[in-house]
Amino acid sequence: MAFDWKDFAAAFLEGTAKNIERRGEEARTYEKEQKEAAKRNAEVIRNRAAKAKQAATYARKAKMYLGSHPQADMMVKAAMSAGPAEIATLYEKLEAAANQPGQNGKLGEADIDTLINMPELPSVDDKYIDMGLEDFAMQTYGASKGSIIRSAEEQEEVGLVGQLFGFGAKQRVDERLGEQQYGMGMSISDINDLAEQDEYQNLIKDTSLTYGTLDRFDLADYTKFDAILTKAMKDIVDTNEAAITNAGLPGDPKRDAFKQQIQRKAAEPLIAESVRENPRMLESPSVAQRIVAVMGQEHLDKLYIQYGIFTQEELDEMRGGGEPTAAAAAEGGASAEPAAEGGTGAEPATVTPPVTEGVPPRPQGAGARRRNAASKEWDSKYKGKYEPDTGKPILAGPRPALDEYRQEPTIVAGRTRSVSLYTEWMDKYGDTHDPETGLPLPVEE
DSSP, rough: OOHHHHHHHHHHHHHHHHHHHHHHHHHHHHHHHHHHHHHHHHHHHHHHHHHHHHHHHHHHHHHHTTTTTHHHHHHHHHHHHHTTHHHHHHHHHHHHTTSTTTTTTTOOOHHHHHHHOOOOOOOHHHHHSSSSSSHHHHHHHOOOOOGGGOOOOOOOOOOHHHTTTTTTTHHHHHHHHHHHHHEETTHHHHHHHHHOOOOOOOSSSOOOOOOOOOOOOHHHHHHHHHHHHHHHHHHHHOOOOOHEEEEEEEEOOOHHHHHHHHHHHHHHHHHHHHHHOOOOGGGOHHHHHHHHHHHHHHHHHHHHHHHHOOOOOHHHHHHHTOOOOHHHHHTTTTOSOOOOTTTTOOOOOOOOOOOOOOOOOOOOOHHEEEEEEEHHHHHHTTTBOOTTTTTOOOOOSSSSOOOOOOOOOSSSTTEEEEEEEEHHHHHTTTTTTTTTTBBBBOOOO
């Protein structure tokens, strides 16, 4: 029987047409499924984005408390990478610490280092270091197409003839879906690919934060500190009684200086160890007075600067050009270098008492040039110290101690914040008034 090529061709074309139609139908079904999936998955991505934005909000609030800490940005990113809820925990810890009595709503660098322990991180990709907080949060919570990891499947190259026979139809659908924008800056393919990935991704590996507490230094702590210091100083005097006797008769300056020297030798390492364990003790006026009495004002100032309680500029400002430093003034104006127990110490410097009577009122006469010159001269002498209209002295009252605060309501109902009366007084009167009497400082002629 002869081969009927016409029947063969007809059968071949019929089969080919069916295959083309099948492939086209599969592609259309696939496209429809992908679009329907995108509708469902878009809600998933929106929920992730909401979580990411909330995390970024916590991160920004946390950074407000972290202030200028050099690791502030990495701390919040490490918290986001440590677990879905960790950034909220970080913020809550910082907020609670900042609102403790005496913190006045702020945290210093030393406070932050005490409160948060972040282990040394491994090498971190620069793109994460430089990335903004919201972008970082969106990728962490699987809500950004920047976090899409596409499979590396090879796409089969289909030529023109192959396309005529229906091959590559699904691939062409994928290309269209990858170009067709759906929303949130992503295509249909982006939405579906992102939804298939985990909701949470750890972008900075091996991160963990642990939290400490900011312990206040209370009366019981001071009593213990004072007892240890007093005993050590007494023991060393008892041990060196013969040497002290040989240094001179009671009341002899040489004997007193020698006794003071050995007392300081016993006290210095105990003070250093105590402050190292709890730097916040330096905020106690009682501690400050005790350290000044034993070691002198210069030693206390060095501790203030070392542990970030005050800067040198702040200490200079507190002195107000010769006034006692913060610690001494807070407790009655100890001299710059007082003696330890049994010592005589340096003679106090002569201080001109503050002026208490009134001064002429601020000039208000005619003649703009003369009035301005006289007003400027009056301001340079008396501004902030005397009332400009009457010339009467402005009475500030004695400066409060470092540990004196008042509670003020905040904009959040039911919450208060602590206001440092010491800082408030210094901001208002630190340059113009005597901290002991609250009277205006002497006028510099």
